[in-house]
Amino acid sequence: MAYTLLGVDAIDRAGVNNHGQSYLYVNYPATHNGIIKEVQIYGNVAGSCRIKIYSDDGSNYVLERTSTEVDFGTGLTTIKGLWLPIRKGWYFGEYIVAGHQDAATSGGTQKYYGGEAGTLPKTDWSDGNYQDSVQAKVFTYVGPI
Numbered sequence: 160m161a162y163t164l165l166g167v168d169a170i171d172r173a174g175v176n177n178h179g180q181s182y183l184y185v186n187y188p189a190t191h192n193g194i195i196k197e198v199q200i201y202g203n204v205a206g207s208c209r210i211k212i213y214s215d216d217g218s219n220y221v222l223e224r225t226s227t228e229v230d231f232g233t234g235l236t237t238i239k240g241l242w243l244p245i246r247k248g249w250y251f252g253e254y255i256v257a258g259h260q261d262a263a264t265s266g267g268t269q270k271y272y273g274g275e276a277g278t279l280p281k282t283d284w285s286d287g288n289y290q291d292s293v294q295a296k297v298f299t300y301v302g303p304i
Contacts, residue, residue: 201292206258
């Protein structure tokens with residue numbers, strides 16, 4: 160089954176992103192309709208997160224889907240068994256419930272919010288110049304999303 164990747168390689172990086180924050184990866188919109196079935200995360204301290212899917216209505220980032228809480232370890236973790244439909248142009252993100260994930264300290268663009276974010280005005284999100292070590296696989300899906 161064909162897939163595309165959203166995000167950056169899940170590798171060891173210099174910085175960390177902390178638990179209790181939501182992250183939205185606006186540099187990586189989905190290029191086609193599909194299903195996120197797998198996510199790779201590089202953990203600095205083992206923990207858990209919820210993968211989230213957002214659309215953009217012009218004024219708000221609209222929460223479309225949320226996974227159940229999934230665990231990640233220290234180092235590379237591949238999370239399988241997800242079923243998160245995503246449309247072309249939508250974004251993926253996450254809420255880190257516990258633990259820390261590695262992040263690049265520069266060269267990225269993401270949004271972050273202090274707490275677990277649902278649908279929020281775009282102005283409630285802050286800009287970050289870094290990128291978590293997290294990558295989603297979007298599998299091509301033919302059918303209603």
